[in-house]
Amino acid sequence: MHQIIIQYINKHNIEPLTKEEEVLVVSSFQLKKLRKKQYFLQEGEVCKYTGFIIKGAMRQYSVDENGIEHILHLYTENYWATDRESSVMLTPSRYNIDAWEDTELLVISRAEMLELMEKIPALVRMFQKLDERNSIASHRRLNSSISSNAKERYREFAENHPQFIQRFPLHIIASYLGITKSTLSRIRAQ
Amino acid sequence: MHQIIIQYINKHNIEPLTKEEEVLVVSSFQLKKLRKKQYFLQEGEVCKYTGFIIKGAMRQYSVDENGIEHILHLYTENYWATDRESSVMLTPSRYNIDAWEDTELLVISRAEMLELMEKIPALVRMFQKLDERNSIASHRRLNSSISSNAKERYREFAENHPQFIQRFPLHIIASYLGITKSTLSRIRAQ
């Protein structure tokens, strides 16, 4: 179980972790299991943990004043689930994160993560690379959002995230793209 | 001139830079002046440099197949201008970055930046903080983009970026928000 995250860290570094570092990592993360629909984070809470998904699927969303859910992030295996803003600034989150399927993740608090990063530079390098990659992905998503119509956005999404198409229903994907499920259905039919 | 970036780095660290580190920083960045409308980066080029803006304003945009510009980022003093994707992956950029006003920036290549970061941990910490802050800002912008209508997006933009309202005309801001200037004008009149 914890081997998965060791392999994941090693994949983002040239030198593999030492045995001591592996022991540190394993002892710092706790395995958490969520049932489908169970919350990892509810709006109004301060986000205290980051979770690395071993198995399953999750979603992060906000709910507007009309009760409509707006999905910002979808997660499957090897994704890190958190609300960074709440975690860093210690403010109540405006987001919810819950399990779309039964899900297993390795969870760590921010304080422990910071300690771990002090002790394991490979972890720091890994997160630097993830930040870089996420920054690039965000940038592309933003470009798509302001310069493409709904049909183009769906096409790009399908190209870039075929795995999400298989794991999530169309109304979830529609929300992630900022459109309604009936609009998405019509777009697919064109 | 270079003092500004020294102060900026120090602001993001607890301990100030040593004299040796300051000398290293100063000798690694070159001052570059751009006239209004002059490119920092043109689409199709690999982005070789990052620029820290000392004075002026810039914008980053893509141009669609109909020749319409879509603005992704606006920059003023203390912002870092670059196309990270092109820079990291060495691919031709799909974006343009140009000066909206006469602009002065301190410029460094990626290779030199990586060397400098090896030598100056404070720089690494600064960029980690910037990545964190940018990630949070991106997240908020994305949330706004998919869950708010144009009027709400403009209101949030005006609250969060009053300085941009003063430096950029409404058609630039409209494009940044993903709407047309006539729509923005109507929204403002409501």
Next chain:
DNA sequence: AAAAACTGTTGCCTTTTGGCAACAAAAAAT
């Protein structure tokens, strides 16, 4: 096995935004 919940599609009407053009005022360039 049956009932309930979920998913995806489609019809019809409304709302939001886009497209285009014209205009006036302000700012910039000459």
Next chain:
DNA sequence: ATTTTTTGTTGCCAAAAGGCAACAGTTTTT
């Protein structure tokens, strides 16, 4: 000082997407 360019607004019409509801098929739950 004059001309040119830029900016912001507004009218009118078109297009894209939303809202709502209903339906059929599939999946999940009991």
